Amino acid sequence: MSETMRDIEKLTEASYEYGFSTDLDTDVAPPGLTEETVRLISAKKDEPEWLLAWRLQAFAAWQEMDEPDWAKLQIAPIDYQSISYWAAPKQKPVLDSMDDVDPEIREMFDKLGIPLHEQKMLSNVAVDAIVDSVSVTTTFKETLAEAGVIFCSFSEAVQDHPELVREHLGSVVPVRDNFFAALNSAVFSDGSFCYIPKGVRCPMELSTYFRINSMNTGQFERTLIVAEDDSHVSYLEGCTAPQRDENQLHAAVVELVAKDRSEIKYSTVQNWYPGDENGVGGIYNFVTKRGRAHTDAKISWTQVETGSAITWKYPSVILQGDRSIGEFYSVALTSKHQQADTGTKMIHIGADTTSSIISKGISAAKGQNTYRGLVKIMRSAENARNYTQCDSLLLGKECGAHTVPYIEVKNPTAQVEHEASTSTVGEDQLYYCRQRGMNEEDAMAMIVNGFCREVFDELPMEFAVEAQRLLSVSLEGSVG
């Protein structure tokens, strides 16, 4: 092994800067999952009868399902009975203003660089902050309300807008969709709800920040975004967790409904704790994300996945309406012993539908990175088009990159393109940058960020900067 390769290995042994835990007084349910647990969660949240019935239906379905085993992931068996399915920081039950947020929670978010004080916010972003299972605060609610936009925790939406929740919950990801979606449907705790009325362009970016804090708990959040005809919203999501030796389960569901001529742009920077360099600890991240695009609507997923020990995630678009558009931009980085099996599904149903997929996989240390994507052109989808580009970058000799594209075409007018490439950060590239005066860390960060350029260009400005920094930190071990 050359010196440069050894240096690359050293550089990729980064440390995790969000690994602290906060001592919060927390209300935790005993471990285990039975029908009683589901009833307890529903009762804790004071839910209407129909929602409890929906959860129980999901729980019954889940009990008959098996974990999916088709992904290229090696996962130690998960004992679903040893996990606690409810944890909530104890604090005043009703928040009148931001000042009522528990100072310790506020401090935790300050430490994460997410100010919850509206006055302190630099950018035009409304934040819903979720710790463990519960939403602790949502900022800029009033400003949004003036525009008619509803942005609140899922629990609040259930209480205040039950008709909207009931109409759309499970409409894109049905309870039986898959093992983890069924589990989430049974035990989901909180999440964000967002409703953009007809013709409204949401006046600011909406953002949810997820934080797992408690030990031995799972986090199961549920996000639902409904964009009515001719509306527009850009939504961001970020996540971190403390550094712990045991694996923690995160199984989320996100549903997007984009009505006629509306547009939903959904961006994720996922930085759950990835485990240490020996593969101990880290979040198991099993997420189902899907959107339904009606006539002339557009759904765009952008994700930067740098965290988690295991990532199993396929943000998808059902292109139901004619001329609807689906996009998927992804950067997935696996270092240490991380494994990611991620990609997308583009289901073309309407005529003249278009989808594009740009996937950038980066593997370092002993990381394993798989792109898995389905492009399905149904018989009804006249003149559908898809363009897919999958690029893999290998940093080291013990990591792996795999590309598994599935293409199903049932309409002969379809045009489907797939391009794939695998490359390494060449010693030549590093040497060239160093000859120009950059140190090896800066050079590496620059080359890798260049590789991800097309995806970062899709992120909102502040997020793009954050993503670049995150990528550099994940690769370099330079703790900020």
Add this chain to the structure above:
Amino acid sequence: MLNVANLTASIEDNPILKGIDLNVGAGEVHAIMGPNGSGKSTFAHALAGRDGYEIEGTATIDGADLLEMEPEERAAAGVFMGFQYPVEIPGVNNMYFLRTALNSVRRTRGEDEIGARDFLEIAQKAMDLVEMKKDFLHRSVNAGFSGGEKKRNEILQMAVMEPRLAVLDETDSGLDIDALRVVAAGVNALRGPDRSMIVITHYQRLLDYIKPDFVHVLVDGKIVESGDHTLAVHLEDHGYAGFLNSGLDDASLSGATA
């Protein structure tokens, strides 16, 4: 300024440079010529600090030991290498790359970093020098560049970096006559009393445009002849045959362009 004594370089016990002695004074331009496989490029990389060679002997710049330094430290000490094969870095904006490079060496030297606006002025001057269009700065580093554009980009970088010692490795290879003229004009404009240059070339053609103060002939890892620019003319007429050991020809030697 640059003092090289008994410099040897080998890769996996294959000797490539077999004892180079070379002194380059401030403001001087030295040409190193030689057949393929004689070790010209290896010499350039040995000065720039590429991994993978076992190096012995000494090389100092203004008295500082070059061989002890990492490549980026050599850059900060003022060593610039113009690559024979400039490397492509997709997705990295040319201007961003250049500014990062310039500010990296400035930081190392304890100088202030240069802001975006001031940098643009510096870059603009450099672009005029090599007759580059504006969009050039916004393209990815060398990605999709023609051979001539890549070489012009090297000279542009040199103009921005303002090195103490420029080592230009076969800057003329792959250039048509017009591009050669532009590149040579750029190099000549950058000559100065505080800047030394080592121009490595296989052909005398480049030296019609860049008049060297000294010419050295490198054969089989050793400098076998040194002289003024008339030596280059002699080589043009007679080739390297007179300098080659019997039984060795160009093709049997390797490592020239590594």
